Amino acid sequence: MFASLFAYKAWANASMLEAMLAIDGERFPEQRRKAIRVMNHTFVVDRIFAAHLSGEPNPHAATNTEDTPELPALTESIRAGDAWLAGYARELPPEQLGERIRFRFTDGKAGDMSRAEMLQHLIVHGAYHRGAVGQILDALSLPRPADTINVYLHAAEPWRREHGGVGR
Template sequence: MSLLMMKSLFSYKAWANVELFDVLETLRQEDGLRTAIRTMNHIYVVDRIFRAHLLNQPHGHDATNTKSTPALVTLRDAVAETDSWFLEYVDTLSDAALVERVRFSFTDGDAGVMSREEMLMHVIVHGGYHRGNVGQILKVAAIAPPRDLLTRFLHVTEPERRD
């Protein structure tokens, strides 16, 4: 995959997260807010774990979610910071760095090896999958989820594509 496409995907991820958090602010506890926050927190924790893998640092997690549930505003800020980090990180990569294989440990202690490109794609795909889960929670609460689509992102951020 090209670095240009990787940058576009991480911009899309950050945009989709903002859109989803905007809608989550309207969700009530009884409509599944805690479950939605737990799911978004899971995405965040996995993003942070893979950030540590990319930096060859310990991640300090023994699970892919935290025991306590953060406040929505706290999580939103943490996700925005992490999304910014990934955008900056991808901007520094070369094609050679993308294919470099990195050894790491999963939260269960098992060893893993992935290229940086594979890790970054995991972060993108994993987040999209679970944002879809949160979209289903919103639908059950009779709230329309944001249209989390790459095509929509491209046309919103580059309206000239509609000309």
């Protein structure tokens, strides 16, 4: 289940990052910056939880970076992070999903979540923030990409449409 969700997440992130290219930085510098900052936040949180999942030290002191990355660099970072998460979700033995991990949030408070809860958090968190970027695109009258798992599943697995829309 998590493998398909993280494949969806990678697809949705790629679609949103491509749509963000249409935000004219000359005409709408603040909106472009905000959209990049929101997507960068999701990337940073992904990396923080990837560190928790893999037993590595937290690589970030906050849930966003001080500097705003350029969109092409952020796109590459997100693609690499999404590939790592998709691989992790694919390879994680099901019996480890319930394993609890203790960690510290960036505010210093203690946390305790199962691997499954961490993975669920990353899926929901990313969707929430892509929605915020979609609102920026809407406000600029720019097209917003589809960001639903049903659109992804039917694009990734066209056989799902073979029954012609007739229910069982």
